[in-house]
Amino acid sequence: MKLYDNLIDGTMEELEKLQGRKISFDPASAWECLENTEFIMQRDAGLELGGAGMPSVNYTCVTTSGKVLEDEILVYGKDIREIKGDTAFARIVILETEDLGEDKDQEKAFQAIRNLEFVRYHVFPKGYMVRVSSQSNQEQVRISSAALKGGIDFARVGAAYIKKYKEVSQVRKVRVIFITDTELVKVLSPNADKVDAITKTLTHILDGLPTDCGHCSMKPVCDEVEGMRELHLGKK
Numbered sequence: 719m720k721l722y723d724n725l726i727d728g729t730m731e732e733l734e735k736l737q738g739r740k741i742s743f744d745p746a747s748a749w750e751c752l753e754n755t756e757f758i759m760q761r762d763a764g765l766e767l768g769g770a771g772m773p774s775v776n777y778t779c780v781t782t783s784g785k786v787l788e789d790e791i792l793v794y795g796k797d798i799r800e801i802k803g804d805t806a807f808a809r810i811v812i813l814e815t816e817d818l819g820e821d822k823d824q825e826k827a828f829q830a831i832r833n834l835e836f837v838r839y840h841v842f843p844k845g846y847m848v849r850v851s852s853q854s855n856q857e858q859v860r861i862s863s864a865a866l867k868g869g870i871d872f873a874r875v876g877a878a879y880i881k882k883y884k885e886v887s888q889v890r891k892v893r894v895i896f897i898t899d900t901e902l903v904k905v906l907s908p909n910a911d912k913v914d915a916i917t918k919t920l921t922h923i924l925d926g927l928p929t930d931c932g933h934c935s936m937k938p939v940c941d942e943v944e945g946m947r948e949l950h951l952g953k954k
């Protein structure tokens with residue numbers, strides 16, 4: 719799976735321009751998670767990330783190219799405990815997986831991608847309410863005062879995400895990136911639409927889209943993303 723590699727490289731290049739913090743994954747430090755989403759009332763909220771008109775974005779890229787060598791959390795900008803007011807917010811996940819076999823067993827690859835998409839929206843850290851807009855790829859988070867008092871931070875929330883992703887058998891390594899630097903969130907935001915376009919095209923191909931490029935609405939994506947056209951037409 720190399721379809722997202724250019725976007726991963728572009729993301730990492732932007733991150734390198736800023737001083738970040740890297741935390742190795744420690745499963746024991748993972749913040750407690752609930753079975754379902756928890757509604758946090760405004761009066762119980764201690765902090766909002768990505769709200770009040772501030773930029774926010776969320777996207778996930780998959781690779782098999784050895785781009786993620788260890789499970790890790792990267793933080794750019796202030797951590798939860800340092801934030802005082804409204805702030806921009808991005809959560810980007812890069813997954814190193816085993817070969818999903820998208821060019822051989824489409825059914826299996828399709829299921830693996832669906833499982834990864836499921837995790838994206840099904841991690842529920844306690845006192846950390848995530849509101850996503852899958853249409854705009856925004857992600858807002860409301861953190862309860864109780865969670866703040868309990869010492870919640872990105873390292874512990876990131877560890878909770880990594881733990882959940884590693885339950886998917888094809889996942890080898892996970893990098894979770896949290897960003898609260900406004901300019902960086904703005905710069906990276908357009909990537910979310912590109913990731914979406916690739917994922918949509920890929921799932922259509924795996925779902926049996928006809929191989930007629932002349933009448934295909936996915937053509938702009940295939941023109942731009944290396945390997946996409948080969949994946950579809952080579953399959954025939």
Ligand code: SF4
Nearest residue numbers: 930931934937940950
């Ligand atoms: S290879 Fe052609 S038919 Fe297949 S998704 Fe791309 S543009 Fe459409």
